[in-house]
Amino acid sequence: KTERRWTVMVVPHGSGASRAVEVSQTVVKALVGIGSVVSLAFLVLGAAAISRGVNITRSRALENENRVLADEVQRMRERLVGLTDTLNKFSEREQELRLLAGLTPTDTGVQRAGIGGPAGAWSERDSLAAIGPKGQEAIAARVDVDALSRRADILVRSLNEAYGSLAKQRERLAATPSIMPTAGWISSAFARERIHPILHLARPHEGIDVTAKMGAAIEAPAAGVVTDVKWEEGYGNMLTIDHGGGLVTRYAHCSQILVSRGKRVKRGDVIAKVGSTGLSTGPHLHYEVWVNGHAVDPVKYVLPDAIVD
Structure with a gap:
């Protein structure tokens, strides 16, 4: 079979002679193949160059990030x-x-x-x-x-x-008594036995007597709850405060009691007024401190600078 051929006329500008060039089908295919290979090579090289550029950019970015993180x-x-x-x-x-x-x-x-x-x-x-x-x-x-x-x-x-x-x-x-309940001076100390000033009998004195003017304020020496307000033979008007932990205080011979049973008080609250009710020779406060059912010297529960002798 006769191979197909093409004639390409080359006509120059000006006065030069035209030339005829014959090209066979094989040559055309070869030229097309070579062109394709060259184009593909350029594409591959271009892609590699772009990829390398991207990698370099990423590498520099990562180095910068690592430096910042460090x-x-x-x-x-x-x-x-x-x-x-x-x-x-x-x-x-x-x-x-x-x-x-x-x-x-x-x-x-x-x-x-x-x-x-x-x-x-x-x-x-x-x-x-x-x-x-x-x-x-x-x-x-x-x-x-x-x-x-x-x-x-x-x-x-x-x-x-x-x-x-x-x-x-x-x-x-x-809740621990630490102040003298009223302003005055101790006229009779705590004693296991003393001669009662009115009855003239030897009997325990389970508290201290603080002589003060009639109507002077009686303050709670610590926080607690009023558990008893009553008239008691010999003690006159008397109130009791429970401070918790087995600690109880009692106040006798009051002229007036200003709190009621169940009242919660804190240190410094005025709870009564000094009087001379019950068996008493004059206005004073009889003050008792009880610990777990036993009477103790109240002076032990008064800071030294709060005691007036």
């Missing part, structure tokens, strides 16, 4: 040093507060919140370790943060315990 890790570790110093100061105050609260100081080993055994496991550790020095710095920062978190937790629990103890102490102190 700087941030370093700044965080510097801040952790400051936070550690702050926690150390808090720990010192916590020890002082525990002493004030009557608690045993926290052991220094417990304060540091140390943990033994393996270094611990978390999913990011191996990945960070594989990065190199920067990864090790990130691991160290994570360990420091975990340690500070444990220390803070222990500190918070200890402070809560101390505040709870102080609150109980405050309630107990508020």
Whole structure:
């Protein structure tokens, strides 16, 4: 079969002679093939160049991000040093507060919140370790943060315990008699036996007599609840306050009682007025303190600067 052929006429501009060029089908196919290969090569090279450019851009971006993250890790570790110093100061105050609260100081080993055994496991550790020095710095920062978190937790629990103890102490102190109920001077002391000024008989004096002017205010020496208001033979107008914990106070010979049974009072509240009711030689307050059913010297429950001799 005769191969197809094409004649290409080349006509120059100007006066030059035209030329005829014959091209066979095989040559045409070869030229088309070569052109396709060259075009494909250019496409591949172009794509490779673009990909390399993109990779370089990404690499530079990642290097910049890594540098920023490394700087941030370093700044965080510097801040952790400051936070550690702050926690150390808090720990010192916590020890002082525990002493004030009557608690045993926290052991220094417990304060540091140390943990033994393996270094611990978390999913990011191996990945960070594989990065190199920067990864090790990130691991160290994570360990420091975990340690500070444990220390803070222990500190918070200890402070809560101390505040709870102080609150109980405050309630107990508020309910403990500590002042003289009225302004005056002690005219008769607590005694297991004395001669009664009116009956002239030897009998216990289960409180103290505080001589004061008629109608002088009688104040509650501590917080408590009024449990009894009555007239009692020998004592006249008398009231009783229960302070809790087995501690009870009684006030006799009052000219007037200003509170009723069930009334809750606090230290300094005016509860009655000095009088001379019952068996009495003159206006005074007979003041008693009872602990677990036993009368004790009220002077032991009065601060020294509150006693007038």
